[in-house]
Amino acid sequence: MPKYFFRAKSLTGEEKTGYLEAENERELAETLRKEGFFLIECKDERKERKKPKLKLFSFFGPSLKEKLLFTRNLQVMVAAGLSLSDALSALSLQSKNEQFKKAILGIREKIIKGESFSEALSWYPNIFSEFFQSMVKVGEETGNLEGVLKILADQMEKEKKLKSRVTGALIYPTIVFLTLILVFVLMMTTVIPKLAATFKELGVSLPPTTRLLISFGNFFGKNWLGVIIFIIFLPFLFSFLSRKKIGKAFFDKIFLKIPLISSIVIQTNLAYTARNLSSLIEAGVALPLSLEITGRTLSNFYFQQSLLKAAQEVKKGFKLSEIFQNFLTIYPPTFIQMLKVGEETGRMGEILFKSADFYEEEVDAILRDFSSVIEPVLMLFVGGAVGFFAISMIQPIYSIMTQIK
Numbered sequence: 001m002p003k004y005f006f007r008a009k010s011l012t013g014e015e016k017t018g019y020l021e022a023e024n025e026r027e028l029a030e031t032l033r034k035e036g037f038f039l040i041e042c043k044d045e046r047k048e049r050k051k052p053k054l055k056l057f058s059f060f061g062p063s064l065k066e067k068l069l070f071t072r073n074l075q076v077m078v079a080a081g082l083s084l085s086d087a088l089s090a091l092s093l094q095s096k097n098e099q100f101k102k103a104i105l106g107i108r109e110k111i112i113k114g115e116s117f118s119e120a121l122s123w124y125p126n127i128f129s130e131f132f133q134s135m136v137k138v139g140e141e142t143g144n145l146e147g148v149l150k151i152l153a154d155q156m157e158k159e160k161k162l163k164s165r166v167t168g169a170l171i172y173p174t175i176v177f178l179t180l181i182l183v184f185v186l187m188m189t190t191v192i193p194k195l196a197a198t199f200k201e202l203g204v205s206l207p208p209t210t211r212l213l214i215s216f217g218n219f220f221g222k223n224w225l226g227v228i229i230f231i232i233f234l235p236f237l238f239s240f241l242s243r244k245k246i247g248k249a250f251f252d253k254i255f256l257k258i259p260l261i262s263s264i265v266i267q268t269n270l271a272y273t274a275r276n277l278s279s280l281i282e283a284g285v286a287l288p289l290s291l292e293i294t295g296r297t298l299s300n301f302y303f304q305q306s307l308l309k310a311a312q313e314v315k316k317g318f319k320l321s322e323i324f325q326n327f328l329t330i331y332p333p334t335f336i337q338m339l340k341v342g343e344e345t346g347r348m349g350e351i352l353f354k355s356a357d358f359y360e361e362e363v364d365a366i367l368r369d370f371s372s373v374i375e376p377v378l379m380l381f382v383g384g385a386v387g388f389f390a391i392s393m394i395q396p397i398y399s400i401m402t403q404i405k
Helices: 025-034 064-079 084-094 098-112 117-121 130-142 145-202 208-222 224-243 245-255 261-282 287-297 301-315 320-327 333-345 348-404
Strands: 003-010 015-021 037-044
Touching: 003 025, 015 025, 025 037, 064 084, 064 098, 064 145, 084 098, 098 117, 117 130, 130 145, 130 261, 130 287, 145 208, 145 224, 145 261, 145 348, 208 224, 208 348, 224 245, 245 261, 245 301, 261 287, 261 301, 261 348, 287 301, 301 320, 320 333, 333 348
Parallel strands: none
Antiparallel strands: 003 015, 003 037
């Protein structure tokens, strides 16, 4: 049922504003008339609420660290008895991110107009996730907003640590890979064309590997600007394609097939799934809705789809542990067994919380193995690339020296 923001007046001149749910404007007017008010103006919240635009440079938004500090500070202020409007006003002054500051002030303004905190947050889904909004709504309904904000802050802190570990493990191979690309481009545009001209003047018979490098060098020499532009925009192209359903499914499937990378992806998503589900269930959110919300917070396409499918099946009466038997490629038997124990004992939230800790420790162990394995692999890769280039260039030179003798 749509929600309307209305402005109404009584016969005595008393003005009233706020939000009401109604099937249409006629029903809204009838409801207000029974209360002795006449509808003057109304706006459908669904039409007013605009879907957030896709931001190409999403890193200009608030970071997870800034949102964590906001949540932690808000929890402290609420515990101290400060009103939400005053707390938000103070927190907006502390924010260094302009986009976040505007969002906080916008939320404060909507609360002053009569909206609940969770409703105000829903206007900024690109900053506050559906999970965040649902937890706040539970806190409002139970009168335990302070406790919910503490849970959210703890959750975000664990998420930040997990993301930092994964990012830290990937920094070294990423730097090496980008350096190799840069060196390759420089060699193709500067060194190879000069050597190719020298070999052509001497009329040397070139081996296949040398001819291949020279062909690459000629291509780069003629199209160097286009190649550089392509390399610069390649990350943005990848980001754009990964936001599309087909592209996301394709890339996520590849990540689930690569050794070591697949383990990191699976264990990380299991940790997020267990942590978010446990928080929602413990807060009193129904299991189907908890599954839907958690599914929309995950990054991997196949985990998302499995949870959304599970939400539909749970509504039909199936047990979660039974449903996940159909997704054994991403949910290990141990996780399913833990769910089964939680269902049988009625301690689903508690067991999922412990599972989240377990899978976060698993991610740590995998990342340590990843760091120890990736270094020799990168050394072999770099050595192979250097060796290929050296042999391809030395062979013709050796042939020239032989002819001189």
